[in-house]
Amino acid sequence: MHKAVRDLLSKMDRNDVTIPLIATEAGVTPSTIYRRWGDLQELLADVAVERLRPDAPPKDTGSARTDLEQWAEQYADEMASGPGRAMIRDVLSSVGADTRNAGKCCGYTREQLQVIADRARDRGEVFPDVEAVIDEVVAPIMYRILFDQAPPTSAKVLSLVERMLPARRAT
Amino acid sequence: MHKAVRDLLSKMDRNDVTIPLIATEAGVTPSTIYRRWGDLQELLADVAVERLRPDAPPKDTGSARTDLEQWAEQYADEMASGPGRAMIRDVLSSVGADTRNAGKCCGYTREQLQVIADRARDRGEVFPDVEAVIDEVVAPIMYRILFDQAPPTSAKVLSLVERMLPARRAT
DNA sequence: AACTAAAAGCAAATTATTTGCTTTAGTGAC
DNA sequence: GTCACTAAAGCAAATAATTTGCTTTTAGTT
Structure with missing residues (x-):
């Protein structure tokens, strides 16, 4: 089906x-x-949740900063695309008892971020709490996509990530 | 109608x-x-946008900090309520060319925040850019309401506001 | 008053949704 | 293996929503 x-x-x-x-x-x-x-509505929501499930963990790029940068950019691109927006809409539109659908999506995001956070810890890097990343990176991206005329630019996404992380050392 | x-x-x-x-x-x-x-869908969206329009500017409480605190708490309460959530869903569900509906809601929020920002400036207070407030206060509130099981608590909302503003002087 | 254009009414045709009942497919007991 | 039993699917009739062509009303203009 x-x-x-x-x-x-x-x-x-x-x-x-x-x-x-x-x-x-x-x-x-x-x-x-x-x-x-x-x-x-319910059927479309069901399908959309399935399609929004990440099929792989975030790429390991060697550092938490670049992991998060790349993940955030891909997330923003996917969600801001035509199909992405349609899927989000489908998920949010399913009514009744189902905050569960939207909750699943949020859960997927948490899992992905947790993978990045765990890797950072294993490397001995400092990394903020996943909930803080959701507040300061994920939420603004999603808000702009849902409510704003223009989706966030790549530069905007990167600036959100930078704000989360300790200052980059001069190269 | x-x-x-x-x-x-x-x-x-x-x-x-x-x-x-x-x-x-x-x-x-x-x-x-x-x-x-x-x-x-379109009709409900139309009605919802109308009902989401603020009927008054944010209350002037004497300082930017308290203005924003009170506004944010009221915003979170209204949006997290049953009717609030239903209205948001209606607005986001209207399809097709209409990012306009959601855009209007975002516009109302901007206007409200701009009033607070202008008042702050007139008083000689420092106050962040409205877009930054949207990213760091409004977006997290909305994300939690839309995607998370539990809506943001009052304490959570206040902590988002605090992060935006210069440290409070000891009394 | 007469003309016009836009909006609303009406009703028939189409399409989607609901429902009661029948049939099928799968499961465990014997 | 076959016999019940249950859950899911099919079928078809009944109901409800949506679309559409055409007519009528309304409001604005001359």
Whole structure:
């Protein structure tokens, strides 16, 4: 079912996919989908959460600073892209008891940052608390993407990272 | 029309309001609404943006620090409440060309913060740039509300504010 | 008053959603 | 292996929402 949705989303406008369409694509009857998910919103949210799950830990670039820089830039790019924004919207739009969907995404981010933080500790580097990174790097990026006309530039993302970390030693 | 939607939202579950219902409440035919707004999402977004517009400038409490503290606490409370969260969701869910809706909300916030900043300047106080306040206070609050299980506590909000401002002099 | 353009009404056609009932597929007991 | 039993899926009819073409009203202009 998830595959059918992904296929359709890649082929057509997000506003044109309907449950009967997905059912046909998946070779299934619509009522099956209605009974399992309730409505399109929930199904799309489900698919979006899956697609937002990182498929690999952040790249190890040798230092916490560059790890975080690269991770943050990639995160910002992915989330600010058309598909990225659509997925975030889908996740946030699923109603009712489900703060769980959005919570999962936040959880993925925490896990990724924790990997970077653990590596930093293992190297003996100082590194801020993951929650602080969420407040000072992740949150501003996401806020700009969701509410602002222009997504954060690469320079902006880097400046957020710099603010988190101890001053760079002169080369 | 907006009034009809507000009345219905106060009476019943958000997931049970439909366009035909709103049309009846407003004494209007459904096709009128479909033609003007396209779908329920857009109409709800429209109403939500209106309700999110502040009805007064931030209270003048005598100092930039307390102005910002009080504003931030009220902002966090309103946005984290059930209705607040629903309105944010409605605003973010409106699709298509409309980053405009979310942009308006961001604009309201900017205006409010600018009032506080201008007052601070008039008093001769130092005060950070509004964009920095958005990054370091507003964004973390909103991120926690949208993605985290628990909304930010009052203490958390205050600590975000403190970080923005020059150290408080000992009394 | 007559003309015009935009908005609203109306109703038929289409499409999506819900629901009761039937069928199928999978699981464990014997 | 076969027989119940359960959970999920199919099917189809009923209901509800959405779209659309066309007519009517409304408000503004001459």
